[in-house]
Amino acid sequence: MDVLLDESNRQAYLSGFTWILLLTLVSAVFSLVLGVILAAMRVSPIPVLRWAGSMWVQLFRNTPLTLIIFFCYFGLFSTLGFKVSNNITVNNFWLGVVGLSVYTAAFVCEAIRAGINSVPAGQAEAARAIGLTFSQSLTMIVLPQAIRTTIAPLGSTLIALCKNTTIVGTIGVIEASTVMKDLINSNGDAVIEVFIMFAGTFAVVLIPTGYLFNWMSRRWAVKT
Amino acid sequence: MTGQPLIRLENVDKHYGALHVLQDINLEIPQGQVVVLLGPSGSGKSTLCRTINRLESIDSGTIYFDGTPIPAEGKQLAHLRSEVGMVFQSFNLFAHKTILENVMLGPQKVLKEKKSDVEPRARLLLERVGVQAQADKYPSQLSGGQQQRVAIARALAMEPKAMLFDEPTSALDPEMVGEVLDVMTSLARDGMTMIVVTHEMGFARHAADRVIFMADGQIIEDAEPDQFFTNPGTDRAKDFLSRILTH
Ligand SMILES: Nc1ncnc2c1ncn2[C@@H]1O[C@H](COP(=O)(O)OP(=O)(O)OP(=O)(O)O)[C@@H](O)[C@H]1O
Ligand SMILES: [Mg+2]
Numbered sequence: 222m223d224v225l226l227d228e229s230n231r232q233a234y235l236s237g238f239t240w241i242l243l244l245t246l247v248s249a250v251f252s253l254v255l256g257v258i259l260a261a262m263r264v265s266p267i268p269v270l271r272w273a274g275s276m277w278v279q280l281f282r283n284t285p286l287t288l289i290i291f292f293c294y295f296g297l298f299s300t301l302g303f304k305v306s307n308n309i310t311v312n313n314f315w316l317g318v319v320g321l322s323v324y325t326a327a328f329v330c331e332a333i334r335a336g337i338n339s340v341p342a343g344q345a346e347a348a349r350a351i352g353l354t355f356s357q358s359l360t361m362i363v364l365p366q367a368i369r370t371t372i373a374p375l376g377s378t379l380i381a382l383c384k385n386t387t388i389v390g391t392i393g394v395i396e397a398s399t400v401m402k403d404l405i406n407s408n409g410d411a412v413i414e415v416f417i418m419f420a421g422t423f424a425v426v427l428i429p430t431g432y433l434f435n436w437m438s439r440r441w442a443v444k445t
Numbered sequence: 446m447t448g449q450p451l452i453r454l455e456n457v458d459k460h461y462g463a464l465h466v467l468q469d470i471n472l473e474i475p476q477g478q479v480v481v482l483l484g485p486s487g488s489g490k491s492t493l494c495r496t497i498n499r500l501e502s503i504d505s506g507t508i509y510f511d512g513t514p515i516p517a518e519g520k521q522l523a524h525l526r527s528e529v530g531m532v533f534q535s536f537n538l539f540a541h542k543t544i545l546e547n548v549m550l551g552p553q554k555v556l557k558e559k560k561s562d563v564e565p566r567a568r569l570l571l572e573r574v575g576v577q578a579q580a581d582k583y584p585s586q587l588s589g590g591q592q593q594r595v596a597i598a599r600a601l602a603m604e605p606k607a608m609l610f611d612e613p614t615s616a617l618d619p620e621m622v623g624e625v626l627d628v629m630t631s632l633a634r635d636g637m638t639m640i641v642v643t644h645e646m647g648f649a650r651h652a653a654d655r656v657i658f659m660a661d662g663q664i665i666e667d668a669e670p671d672q673f674f675t676n677p678g679t680d681r682a683k684d685f686l687s688r689i690l691t692h
Contacts, residue, residue, distance in 0.1 A: 352527030
């Protein structure tokens, strides 16, 4: 691991994974919120909302993420002038967050909707029968029971999101995969080492994340 | 007898695609009456029951509850539903809530009552249906008969003006049918307005004020229980009774 003994390489490694972490966390929050809203739309009694939710899912789930990120950069930023910061890296970060969030929200929505469908229809019917509104029945009766079956697929979605953040490297955020490429370019004799170091870092974080989500879904399962 | 019926259906029609499930239904149910709905499978009993709290919509006609047409949606519909209790064949207790929470949820979230006001009432209701000892358990820990009695308590907690029962004992083991029917009989005696879809002829004979017999989406008999069981007016009803009473 000689490569990392070099102070500036170590800085680059840390900063690369800091971007990965930030992109993952911020996008996870946005895509969770957006995904819940989309799922609510898809099961709502209002046809136009159901249609809009389903269009969103179809559109973003079937478009390669790279294209979406490029669109955020060339479309939102270069053409439409979307700008949240004068710092170009920070602005690219937010463009990446937008792209990752709209894309990941489609998967979050489908995970939640599958969870909602796993709750027997009689639960929502009984909720309506005592006079709960649609949103009360969704938030108090259906979603709490849907979480059980949703938590494991949400874990997979989070893991996929984390790996997908490396695509934001293509629009100028020096995240881990970009750092790795640079280190390989400048340390041709240590390709395997560098690769193992970066891939290993992902694995060391993501494998326990997977176990954590499985554990949570089992814990919640005993509640009912 | 007060002037207006509590529930009134006027020329109600409903289709499922090509199937005409409710055909020009006209029906008046006065306050305090206990009506048993009978009829062969697929005759539209559940559908009729469910239109009254609008779990099913209708194509044409009007349903009045307590003098006003039932609203199509929104807050007013939620309010109507809070005045009409419903008990399902499959209990449908909220699986992630305790028994006590099941009973308290409606009054707290729909009627906006304070927890401290609701809890004593909820415990009293659980006592009335004989499951007070199970208050802190989850529905899956109770027997079917106990769950159905909780479901009745949950509906009663809303202090409804009428109660709908759609085959409340059909999913129960035979030895648990009696305990649920007992609760229903005592409700009937206390003057609750009830519409009950059931195959329990004993309940129909002894607790009902009126029997309505449906076939193919129509009401074809409407009589007092005694008259219906001893002297049915149509061949369809005779046929139905001969088949059900031989079991
Ligand atoms: N959601 C639906 N979509 C299409 N057809 C339906 C639907 N619900 C009920 N039906 C049909 O409508 C008819 C009446 O159904 P309903 O459930 O009211 O009958 P029922 O008298 O309650 O019968 P059962 O004694 O079997 O419960 C049946 O033929 C049924 O198949
Ligand atoms: Mg039925």
